[in-house]
Amino acid sequence: MTQVEHLTVDDVRWDTLFERTRGAVALCYQCGVCTALCPWGQVREGKPLSVRSLLRRAQLGVPDDHEDIWLCTACAQCESLCPRGVPVAEVFQSLRGMAWEERRVPKGLPSVLWSIHWNNNPWSQPPSHRSRWAKGLEVPRFDPSEHEVLYYVGCTAAYDRRAQKVARALVKLFQAAGVRFGTLGDEEPCCGDAAKSLGYTPYFEEIVQNAAQVFAQNGVSRLVATSPHCFDTFRNYAPRYQADFEAEHYTQFLDRCLSEGRLRFSREVPLRVTFHDPCFLGRRNDEYEAPRRILDAIPGLERVEMARSRQDALCCGGGGGRMWMETSAGERFANLRVQDALATGAQVLVTACPFCIACFEESVKAVGAPNLRVMDVAELAAMAIE
Amino acid sequence: MATSLYGASEAQDVICVFLEREGDTLQRVSLELLSKGRELADEVGWKLAGLLLGYYRMLPLMGQAFEVGADEIWVAEHPLLKTFTVEAYTSAAFQVIMNRKPSIFLCGATPNGRDLAGRLAVKLRTGLTADCTDLRMREGGILVGEVTGFGGGVLALIETPQHRPQMATVRPGVFPLKPPRTERVSRAVEIISVTLDEAQVRTRVVEQVVGRGADITQSPVVVVGGRGIQGRFDLLRQLAELLGGEVGATRPPVDSGQIERERQVGQTGVVCRPKVAIVCGASGAFQFTVGIQHADTVIAINTDPEAPIFETADYGVVGDALQIVPALIEALRNSRVAVASG
Numbered sequence: 001m002t003q004v005e006h007l008t009v010d011d012v013r014w015d016t017l018f019e020r021t022r023g024a025v026a027l028c029y030q031c032g033v034c035t036a037l038c039p040w041g042q043v044r045e046g047k048p049l050s051v052r053s054l055l056r057r058a059q060l061g062v063p064d065d066h067e068d069i070w071l072c073t074a075c076a077q078c079e080s081l082c083p084r085g086v087p088v089a090e091v092f093q094s095l096r097g098m099a100w101e102e103r104r105v106p107k108g109l110p111s112v113l114w115s116i117h118w119n120n121n122p123w124s125q126p127p128s129h130r131s132r133w134a135k136g137l138e139v140p141r142f143d144p145s146e147h148e149v150l151y152y153v154g155c156t157a158a159y160d161r162r163a164q165k166v167a168r169a170l171v172k173l174f175q176a177a178g179v180r181f182g183t184l185g186d187e188e189p190c191c192g193d194a195a196k197s198l199g200y201t202p203y204f205e206e207i208v209q210n211a212a213q214v215f216a217q218n219g220v221s222r223l224v225a226t227s228p229h230c231f232d233t234f235r236n237y238a239p240r241y242q243a244d245f246e247a248e249h250y251t252q253f254l255d256r257c258l259s260e261g262r263l264r265f266s267r268e269v270p271l272r273v274t275f276h277d278p279c280f281l282g283r284r285n286d287e288y289e290a291p292r293r294i295l296d297a298i299p300g301l302e303r304v305e306m307a308r309s310r311q312d313a314l315c316c317g318g319g320g321g322r323m324w325m326e327t328s329a330g331e332r333f334a335n336l337r338v339q340d341a342l343a344t345g346a347q348v349l350v351t352a353c354p355f356c357i358a359c360f361e362e363s364v365k366a367v368g369a370p371n372l373r374v375m376d377v378a379e380l381a382a383m384a385i386e
Numbered sequence: 387m388a389t390s391l392y393g394a395s396e397a398q399d400v401i402c403v404f405l406e407r408e409g410d411t412l413q414r415v416s417l418e419l420l421s422k423g424r425e426l427a428d429e430v431g432w433k434l435a436g437l438l439l440g441y442y443r444m445l446p447l448m449g450q451a452f453e454v455g456a457d458e459i460w461v462a463e464h465p466l467l468k469t470f471t472v473e474a475y476t477s478a479a480f481q482v483i484m485n486r487k488p489s490i491f492l493c494g495a496t497p498n499g500r501d502l503a504g505r506l507a508v509k510l511r512t513g514l515t516a517d518c519t520d521l522r523m524r525e526g527g528i529l530v531g532e533v534t535g536f537g538g539g540v541l542a543l544i545e546t547p548q549h550r551p552q553m554a555t556v557r558p559g560v561f562p563l564k565p566p567r568t569e570r571v572s573r574a575v576e577i578i579s580v581t582l583d584e585a586q587v588r589t590r591v592v593e594q595v596v597g598r599g600a601d602i603t604q605s606p607v608v609v610v611g612g613r614g615i616q617g618r619f620d621l622l623r624q625l626a627e628l629l630g631g632e633v634g635a636t637r638p639p640v641d642s643g644q645i646e647r648e649r650q651v652g653q654t655g656v657v658c659r660p661k662v663a664i665v666c667g668a669s670g671a672f673q674f675t676v677g678i679q680h681a682d683t684v685i686a687i688n689t690d691p692e693a694p695i696f697e698t699a700d701y702g703v704v705g706d707a708l709q710i711v712p713a714l715i716e717a718l719r720n721s722r723v724a725v726a727s728g
Contacts, residue, residue, distance in 0.1 A: 108654065124657065124676055160672035161694045323673075326654040329641035358673060365613065365638060 096199025142182030144219030607631025614667020670695025
């Protein structure tokens with residue numbers, strides 16, 4: 001006897017989802033390119049993440065309590081080739097939003113949101129320690145009459161000891177280029193990427209509006225972010241909430257400093273490196289060249305490409321809120337990405353996102369590649385200045 | 387709207403707290419609720435009662451409840467109340483409540499407490515404010531329950547003005563525990579007989595199992611092993627045992643199957659708050675240190691003096707944990723022998 005799964009169609013659910021995705025979920029015509037492209041297929045033999053079937057169930061209004069809705073890393077691999085232009089990650093976020101309403105949420109995730117609420121960061125770190133990363137450096141408080149740009153550090157670079165090194169390298173580079181910049185110190189607001197990725201949209205809206213307000217009060221019209229995640233939030237989501245400032249990723253800013261002749265690399269950095277495109281910089285914001293131009297301007301540095309790069313770069317696995325969820329040892333995209341890097345013979349796997357760094361450093365150990373270093377573009381660039 | 391089985395005019399000026407037991411003591415959340423209940427009762431000049439259901443060794447539990455503020459304890463004893471089953475407990479609690487008619491009934495939002503409160507509210511035809519983050523009294527003996535979500539935008543204040551009892555559940559840890567009362571006050575124990583029928587109870591308790599792998603979030607000492615201890619969790623277990631603690635791990639040893647996932651400490655594992663955390667052979671990745679940052683004292687052992695774990699640690703030992711831990715075990719054992727033979 002064949003077992004038939006009985007599905008219940010829920011029109012209200014469909015209406016809600018249609019509204020929340022602003023109709024985008026209806027566009028899908030079930031070709032399945034998304035499922036084929038999804039990196040989960042590469043780590044889960046025979047059990048890929050069936051993006052297509054989740055979209056179909058969503059269109060039918062079938063309640064989805066499937067844990068699969070929490071897998072999406074928002075890497076946009078599927079979106080890049082979707083013939084109908086479905087914003088798949090946003091659909092997943094909406095499905096997660098419904099799961100929050102029905103209180104079907106993986107363990108540990110509520111505390112991430114509570115941490116943003118109480119601590120202004122998703123890492124359960126004390127708000128009063130936010131500017132400690134800058135200890136011993138000259139980092140002034142942002143003043144619109146004096147400064148051309150706000151350096152938006154972001155929660156991860158402010159607290160994660162590894163990522164703090166990237167923030168410190170950036171300060172060194174800004175100073176070398178004579179950039180007039182400041183930060184908001186302990187008052188810097190969280191961008192809300194974690195709340196957005198985990199699908200708690202009403203709270204995300206509140207966070208991003210609050211951030212926009214803090215920027216307005218401080219006279220910020222331009223900011224440079226360490227993390228592509230903050231950059232993406234400010235560039236693509238903040239404008240929906242009447243925010244009035246421009247956001248750039250630091251690689252874009254440094255690239256311009258180089259082309260304008262403000263920043264010069266004089267020291268040789270004789271390393272063979274390969275650049276990993278962070279999803280939120282590359283596929284999500286179409287910035288592939290700025291980080292490469294920075295690397296190519298470093299004397300003595302040799303840059304090689306991995307087999308899959310730019311639009312085809314494999315995600316590190318840390319987006320879409322996955323930094324706050326456990327991924328079992330055999331299912332980490334970063335392990336595959338480290339293999340990609342090893343195949344190029346590079347000494348350094350270089351990227352431009354604190355989440356990528358955290359995932360890769362873990363995988364370098366897991367894969368057993370102690371000679372492959374994981375670095376940030378900013379760290380290599382800082383090695384090239386006097 | 388259905389009316390409750392008894393209304394405000396019949397309800398007595400009493401706040402009743404459901405007392406949940408854990409072995410021979412009351413659960414902390416029950417004591418927290420008694421502390422808060424005392425405060426609320428004093429505000430309006432009401433009595434505070436505890437509802438205790440069970441079958442054996444109830445006396446020490448009553449003592450505890452009186453200490454934190456109960457004026458009286460309503461006790462129902464019955465063989466079917468020996469262990470928690472939702473049918474027997476709901477039926478017994480229902481009978482006691484109908485007998486005493488308290489104005490307010492509070493319950494810890496524990497798995498059993500939630501189960502009981504929901505059924506009880508339906509049976510009593512009254513409202514239930516679940517998962518409150520604060521409770522206060524409004525004029526006229528109205529209980530106001532604060533329920534919150536993320537951010538300030540979803541805060542709700544909920545009242546049940548027409549129905550009695552006014553019911554609420556509160557999560558453990560919301561209210562602070564007040565110090566025990568020293569002054570001598572009235573302490574009344576009232577035994578209320580309940581009728582329970584075995585046929586009502588559709589739950590059969592097959593076996594009671596205390597969760598394997600003790601809860602490291604509650605342990606005063608946690609000994610954490612990283613990649614550097616090369617799977618020698620047997621050593622860490624000995625050390626933890628001598629110190630009355632538990633063993634935890636970072637992600638790599640868990641990944642390689644050297645220890646259960648339940649013991650993983652960090653952002654995607656557990657966050658613990660021990661008095662002492664001893665971290666052996668772990669480099670100190672940020673995603674791990676998040677899990678021990680609330681420890682009172684962190685002692686790190688690592689061969690690499692540059693390891694970031696030393697930035698988190700209060701005390702650091704540069705050296706191989708596989709040599710230091712056995713030496714520490716021996717020293718601890720010797721000192722115990724010395725004390726014992728002392």
